[in-house]
Amino acid sequence: MRTPSQPLALVAVLLCSLFVGPSAAAQPALRARIDAYVQAEMARQKVPGIAVGVVSHGKVLLAKGYGFANLEHRVPVTADTLFQSGSVGKQFTTMAVMLQVEAGRLSLSDKVTKFFPDAPAAWSAITVRHLLTHTSGIADLEGLLDARKDYTDEELARFAYALPLEFPAGSRWNYSNTGYVLLGILVNRVAGTFYGNILAEHVFKPAGMKTARGISEADVIPNRAAGYRQVEGVVKNQEWVSPSLNTTGDGSLYVSVKDMLAWDAAVQRQALLTPESWKEILSPVKLTSGATYPYGFGWQLEERGGKPIHLHGGAWQGFRSTFARYLGDSLSIVVLANSDFAGTGRLVDGIATLIHPSLAIPPLSPIEDREPQVTARLRLLLEQARSGTLSPGDFASLPPKSFEELAKHHQQALEALGPAGSLVLAQRLTRGDDRLYTYLVTFGPRTFRYFVALTPDDRVTAFGLRPNDP
Numbered sequence: 283m284r285t286p287s288q289p290l291a292l293v294a295v296l297l298c299s300l301f302v303g304p305s306a307a308a309q310p311a312l313r314a315r316i317d318a319y320v321q322a323e324m325a326r327q328k329v330p331g332i333a334v335g336v337v338s339h340g341k342v343l344l345a346k347g348y349g350f351a352n353l354e355h356r357v358p359v360t361a362d363t364l365f366q367s368g369s370v371g372k373q374f375t376t377m378a379v380m381l382q383v384e385a386g387r388l389s390l391s392d393k394v395t396k397f398f399p400d401a402p403a404a405w406s407a408i409t410v411r412h413l414l415t416h417t418s419g420i421a422d423l424e425g426l427l428d429a430r431k432d433y434t435d436e437e438l439a440r441f442a443y444a445l446p447l448e449f450p451a452g453s454r455w456n457y458s459n460t461g462y463v464l465l466g467i468l469v470n471r472v473a474g475t476f477y478g479n480i481l482a483e484h485v486f487k488p489a490g491m492k493t494a495r496g497i498s499e500a501d502v503i504p505n506r507a508a509g510y511r512q513v514e515g516v517v518k519n520q521e522w523v524s525p526s527l528n529t530t531g532d533g534s535l536y537v538s539v540k541d542m543l544a545w546d547a548a549v550q551r552q553a554l555l556t557p558e559s560w561k562e563i564l565s566p567v568k569l570t571s572g573a574t575y576p577y578g579f580g581w582q583l584e585e586r587g588g589k590p591i592h593l594h595g596g597a598w599q600g601f602r603s604t605f606a607r608y609l610g611d612s613l614s615i616v617v618l619a620n621s622d623f624a625g626t627g628r629l630v631d632g633i634a635t636l637i638h639p640s641l642a643i644p645p646l647s648p649i650e651d652r653e654p655q656v657t658a659r660l661r662l663l664l665e666q667a668r669s670g671t672l673s674p675g676d677f678a679s680l681p682p683k684s685f686e687e688l689a690k691h692h693q694q695a696l697e698a699l700g701p702a703g704s705l706v707l708a709q710r711l712t713r714g715d716d717r718l719y720t721y722l723v724t725f726g727p728r729t730f731r732y733f734v735a736l737t738p739d740d741r742v743t744a745f746g747l748r749p750n751d752p
Contacts, residue, residue, distance in 0.1 A: 309343065312343075312636065312637065313343070313344055315636050316334070316336070316344060316633055316636055316637075317346075317348075319632055319633065319636060320332060320334060320348050320629065320633070321348060323625070323628070323629055323632065324348060324349055327621075327623065327624055327625055328512070328517065328621075328623070329349065329619050329620075329621045329623070329624045330349055330350050330351075330353050330510050330517065330620055330621055331347065331348065331349035331350045331351050331358075331359040331363070331507060331619065331620045331621075332347070332348045332349055332359065332617060332618065332619045332620075332624070332626075332629070333346070333347045333348070333359050333360075333361060333363055333365065333538065333539040333616075333617070333618045333619075334346055334347075334348070334539065334615070334616070334617055334629070334633065335361070335539040335540075335542055335543045335546075335614075335615070335616040335617075336613075336614070336615050336633065336637070337543060337546050337547075337613070337614040337615075338611075338612060338613050338614075338637070339612045339613075340547070340550065340612070342543060343637075345361040345539050345540060345543060346360075346361060346539075347359030347360040347361055347363055347539070351363045351505070351506075351507035351508065351620065352507065352508045353508070353510070353517070354508070359507065359620075360505070361538065361539045361540050362493065362505045362538050362540060363505050363506075363507050363538055363539075363618075364493060364495075364503065364505050364506045364507060364536040364537065364538050365507050365536065365537060365538070365601050365603060365618035365619070365620060366497060366509060366533075366534075366535070366536060366598055366599055366600075366601035366603075367533050367534075367535040367536070367537050367596055367598075367601075367603055368533045368595070368596020368597045368598040368601055368602065368603050369459075369532065369533040369594060369595065369596035369597070369598075370533065370537070370594050370595065370596040370603045370604075370605050371531075371532070371533035371534060371535040371537075371596065372462050372531075372532060372533055372580035372594065372596075373563075373579075373580035373581055373594060374481055374485060374535060374580075375462050375465055375466055375469075375477065375531040375532070375533075375580065376414060376563055376579040376580035376581075377481065377484075377485045377554065377555070378465075378466075378469045378473075378477045378480045378481055378484075378485070378531075379410065379414065379465055379468070379469060379579075380555050380559045380562070380563065380579070381480060381484055381485075381554075381555070382469055382472050382473060383559065384555065384556060384559060387472040387473065388410060388468070388472050389410070390409065390410050390411040390414070390562065391409055391410070391411065392409060392410050393406065393407075393408065393409055394408045394409065394410065394412075394413065394418075394464065394468075395408075397468045397471055397472065398439055398443075398464070398468075400439075400440075400443070401439075401443055402443055404447050405420075405443075405447075407450065407451045407452075408420070408451045409451070410465075410468070411567075412451045412452060412461070413461035413462070413464055413465050413468075414461070414465065414579040414580070415455070415567035415575075415577060415578070415579065416455055416456060416457050416458050416461060416567075416577060417451065417452050417453075417454065417455050417456075417567055417569065417575075418451055418458065418460075418461050419447045419448050419449045419450060419451050419453070419454070419456075420442060420445055420447060420448075420458055420460045420461060420464075421445040421446050421447070421448055421458065421460065421679070422456070422457065422458040422459055422460055423441065423442065423445060423458075423459060423460045423463065424459050424684075425684065425687075426441075426445075427441065427527065428524075429521070429522075429523040429524065429527060430522075430523070430524055431524055431526075432524045432525060432526040433524070433526045433527070434526070435467045435470060435471075438463055438467065438526075438530070439464065439467060442460050442463065442464060445460060448678065448679045449678075449679075450570070452569060452570045453569060453570045453571070454569065454714065454715065454716075454737070455567065455569070455575040455577060455713070455714050455716075456679045456743065459532040459533075462530075462531045462532035462533070462580075463530045463531055463532050464531075465531045466529075466530050466531020466532070467531070469531070476529070477531055478495075478496035478529070478534075481494075481496075481535075482495065482496075484554070485554060486541075488548075488553070488554060489544055489545055489547075489548040489553065489554065490544040490547070490548075491537070491541040491542075491544045491545055492540070492541065492544075493505070493536070493537075493538050493540070493541055494535060494536065494537045494538070494541040494545075495535070495536050496528075496529065496534060496535060496536070497528035497529070497534045497535065497536055498525075498528070499525060499528070500525070503536065505538065506536065507601075507620040508520070508600070508620060509599050509600020509601045509620050509621070509622070510600050510620055510621045510622070511600050511621070511622045511623070512621070512622070512623045517621070519600070520599045520600025520601075520622075521599065521600075523599060528599075533596050533598060534598075537603075537618070538618075539616060539618060542605060542616040542618070543614075543616070546605075546607065546614045546616070549607065550607075550614075562578075562579065563578050563579040563580070563581065564578050564579075564581060564583065564592060565578055565583075566578060566583050569714050569715060571714075571715050573712075573714050573715050574714070575713060575714035576713065580594065581593070581594055582594055586608075586641060586643075587610075587640065587641075588610075589608065589609065589610025589611065590609045590610060591606060591607065591608050591609070592606070592607045592609065593605060593606035593607065593630075595626060595627055597622060599622075600620060600621060600622050601618070601619065601620055601621070601622070602618075602619045602621065602622060602623075602624045602625075602626045603616070603617065603618045603619070603626055604616070604617050604626035604627045604629070604630045606630050606634075608634065608641065611638055611641065613634065613637065613638070615630045615633055615634060616630075617629045617630050617633075631643055646708035646709060646720065646722060646731065646750065647708060648706045648707065648708060648722070649707055649708060649709070649710070650707075651707040653710075656719065656736075657705055657707060657719075657721070659740075660705065660719065660721070660732075660734050661702075661705050663676070663734065663742070663745070664696070664702055664705075664723075664732060665702075667689070667692040667693060667696055667745075668692075668693060668696035668697060668702070669693070670689065670690075670693040672685075672689045672692075676741060676742055677741060677742045677743075677745075678737050678741035678742065678743050679743055688745070692745070692747070695747065696747075699725035699726070699728075699730075700725055700726055701725070702723050702724070702725055703723055703724035703725070704723070704724075705721040705722075705723050705732065706721055706722045706723070707719065707720075707721055708720050708721060708722050708731070713735070715737070715738050716735050716736060716737055716738075716743055717735065717736050718733065718734075718735045718744065719733065719734050719735075719736070720732070720733045721733075722750060723747075728749065729749075729750040730747050730748060730749055730750055731747070731748050731749075731750050732746075732747050733745075733746050733747075734746075
């Protein structure tokens with residue numbers, strides 16, 4: 283269902299003479315540069331419409347639409363245009379959950395089986411906290427549901443019961459929309475009303491998010507954008523899904539840039555919840571090993587240049603979104619797009635770099651390879667992907683259908699690229715207990731980034747290839 287997009291970037295302006303950044307006089311020129319950059323990226327990516335919001339030191343630097351909200355009627359995007367949130371909506375589901383915690387209706391340490399008594403016995407160790415942090419071990423239902431079928435809450439829960447547990451609760455992190463679908467159902471049960479009603483009354487209204495709301499295909503909704511996908515290079519309308527799949531807690535919302543700027547102000551004030559609740563939301567999850575993973579409750583908690591960045595992305599039904607808060611630079615950027623092929627994270631990074639060049643992502647360059655045996659294995663893995671001989675036993679957290687789709691996709695892509703050159707290690711990171719390796723590899727005249735994540739027992743949790751674009 284809703285997928286996260288890749289990490290991002292941010293910006294700064296100012297309230298006082300201590301501010302190091304663009305002055306008021308320089309802001310029109312800066313906005314013109316942002317305009318030119320966004321328009322150039324839209325043309326390059328062939329994105330129908332984008333809305334951009336930028337806040338620096340509490341002041342709105344930009345809130346603007348580009349392109350078209352609806353290609354058929356040539357309706358322009360504005361700051362009021364409503365886009366689907368995708369997984370950016372998970373931070374709002376988090377708010378609905380934490381409001382129930384503060385009301386005493388549930389606890390973060392409550393076992394999930396308290397609210398889902400028919401759940402399998404294997405779920406006995408899973409808590410509400412595990413669902414919020416993607417550490418439950420419950421497999422992701424992404425792509426497994428029948429998108430044309432309407433599901434009741436009970437049917438969605440039973441579907442989740444049948445999914446495999448990929449690891450013991452709390453031992454690893456693996457992104458799972460299932461957890462947030464269950465959280466939405468849980469709130470419905472303990473609050474006695476639809477979680478979207480909780481958001482409308484207790485989050486959107488007090489935060490000043492005047493047009494944010496749940497998705498509805500039936501309602502007449504002013505300023506609603508149409509979503510688009512790309513099929514063999516041709517832009518098509520989004521695919522239809524059943525109404526029930528647009529009511530789940532994993533990201534079923536409409537938001538505008540104005541809504542997100544109001545939300546940014548609420549987050550900055552740590553409004554609506556107690557300081558203790560906000561600390562829980564914005565703290566990295568601790569695994570049973572003692573290692574931490576940079577994810578809180580519906581927020582990725584990253585760093586750039588030693589400064590914290592809180593962010594999340596999303597993608598669903600012909601839309602993509604990215605929202606990032608660069609805390610060290612008092613800068614926030616939101617990019618909403620009505621296409622499933624838009625690089626909203628790239629746009630956020632590019633805008634951030636225009637405002638503060640120090641926020642630019644440094645280019646990858648070769649580093650010392652101290653694990654040649656790992657490189658040799660990952661070289662073999664790449665060749666197996668090209669020849670169609672990948673083994674599902676080498677992968678963790680991948681149901682059979684997902685493995686088959688991944689293997690087919692990579693085989694087709696690699697066959698088209700031709701033989702690979704040597705692997706040159708460019709980055710090695712640790713995320714929780716997993717290691718993430720990124721290599722530079724050439725295919726003819728082009729250079730790509732090849733990345734693989736491995737568990738402590740050397741199973742693959744991420745595998746991909748993308749152009750090494752500047």
